[in-house]
Amino acid sequence: MSKPVSRNPDPAFIRLAIPNKGRIAGPVHELIEKSGLHLADGGGERRLIARTRDPHVEILFARPIDIPEYVATGVADLGITGKDMVLERGSEVKELLDLQTGRATLVVAVPEESAVESITDLDGARVATEFPGITRAFFAEHGVAVTVVTVGGACEATPHLGIADAIVDLTSSGTTLRTNHLRVVREILTSTTILVANPRSLEIRHEKIDEVVLALDSVLQAKGQCYLMMNVHRSALAGVREILPGLSGPTVMDVASDENLVAVHAVVNEERVYQLINQLKRAGAKDILVMPIERIIR
Numbered sequence: 590m591s592k593p594v595s596r597n598p599d600p601a602f603i604r605l606a607i608p609n610k611g612r613i614a615g616p617v618h619e620l621i622e623k624s625g626l627h628l629a630d631g632g633g634e635r636r637l638i639a640r641t642r643d644p645h646v647e648i649l650f651a652r653p654i655d656i657p658e659y660v661a662t663g664v665a666d667l668g669i670t671g672k673d674m675v676l677e678r679g680s681e682v683k684e685l686l687d688l689q690t691g692r693a694t695l696v697v698a699v700p701e702e703s704a705v706e707s708i709t710d711l712d713g714a715r716v717a718t719e720f721p722g723i724t725r726a727f728f729a730e731h732g733v734a735v736t737v738v739t740v741g742g743a744c745e746a747t748p749h750l751g752i753a754d755a756i757v758d759l760t761s762s763g764t765t766l767r768t769n770h771l772r773v774v775r776e777i778l779t780s781t782t783i784l785v786a787n788p789r790s791l792e793i794r795h796e797k798i799d800e801v802v803l804a805l806d807s808v809l810q811a812k813g814q815c816y817l818m819m820n821v822h823r824s825a826l827a828g829v830r831e832i833l834p835g836l837s838g839p840t841v842m843d844v845a846s847d848e849n850l851v852a853v854h855a856v857v858n859e860e861r862v863y864q865l866i867n868q869l870k871r872a873g874a875k876d877i878l879v880m881p882i883e884r885i886i887r
């Protein structure tokens with residue numbers, strides 16, 4: 590038998606579990622890279638543990654469904670997985686950040702031609718799902734007696750195979766439900782990718798955890814924002830100021846080579862840039878640069 594990968598007992602040392610595959614793995618890896626943590630040894634599909642640029646933070650690759658328990662039991666101090674995975678496992682972890690990605694809604698759906706209009710019509714029905722925990726709790730809470738059939742995937746096929754009368758499954762674009770001629774009867778919950786922590790680790794390793802949370806949050810803060818730089822004649826400054834927002838108002842600096850000019854810098858919402866640059870030009874701004882922002886630390 591191979592040796593277990595032991596934990597470093599040093600409280601300055603933490604382990605973060607992230608998805609090794611599946612649809613949320615890509616966005617999570619990207620977040621880790623942008624946060625500056627950076628996977629030191631690549632982190633290919635078959636890796637179990639990877640080091641990061643921070644010698645005190647290591648990454649554990651795991652299936653999203655297993656991450657809540659790895660964090661609850663202290664195999665990892667922090668974990669990134671779907672909120673639905675945490676609820677399904679009922680794990681005792683603390684949510685620290687909503688990463689605002691991997692959004693999907695867990696719904697009760699039935700074949701288009703079914704007579705079922707509301708969940709009470711499902712009394713006595715068979716419900717297929719990859720989420721037996723959430724499904725049982727949901728129907729019990731609403732006093733509807735159902736038989737839960739647990740499947741490992743391709744749940745949408747089960748009503749057509751005669752295995753179930755209804756399903757509880759995730760939907761995001763709605764394509765899979767449409768393709769399989771299923772209609773939504775009820776929404777149960779909406780899930781996004783979240784950062785969770787082991788409650789004990791939060792006490793004993795809080796300094797390092799705070800650092801990781803700050804790094805990840807700084808990427809979220811920068812999302813959709815960009816940095817504008819421009820030169821403005823002093824006489825046009827008041828007009829330009831009116832147009833520009835910024836984190837704490839635009840920054841205005843002297844330009845050494847021309848005392849009539851000032852440099853104006855501001856953080857703006859990406860969606861506004863197209864309109865803003867035209868307004869700024871009309872107000873007298875020139876040499877306008879638009880730059881991406883990787884991270885914002887407030």
Ligand SMILES: Nc1ncnc2c1ncn2[C@@H]1O[C@H](COP(=O)(O)OP(=O)(O)OP(=O)(O)O)[C@@H](O)[C@H]1O
Nearest residue numbers: 611612613653670671673691692693759760761780
């Ligand atoms: N259609 C979807 N849109 C967005 N997020 C989704 C969608 N389906 C699943 N997710 C999220 O992905 C996570 C599940 O990851 P999982 O490991 O099951 O990967 P997967 O992409 O479903 O791959 P597979 O089912 O092939 O293993 C859950 O947290 C879930 O909320």
Ligand SMILES: O=P(O)(O)OC[C@H]1O[C@H](OP(=O)(O)OP(=O)(O)O)[C@H](O)[C@@H]1O
Nearest residue numbers: 742743744758759760761762763764765
């Ligand atoms: O509304 P849509 O955008 O079509 O997405 C919904 C589908 O995505 C997930 O499937 P996944 O790709 O994880 O395959 P699986 O069913 O085998 O888990 C989910 O289980 C649905 O089947």
Ligand SMILES: [Mg+2]
Nearest residue numbers: 611719742743
């Ligand atoms: Mg899946």
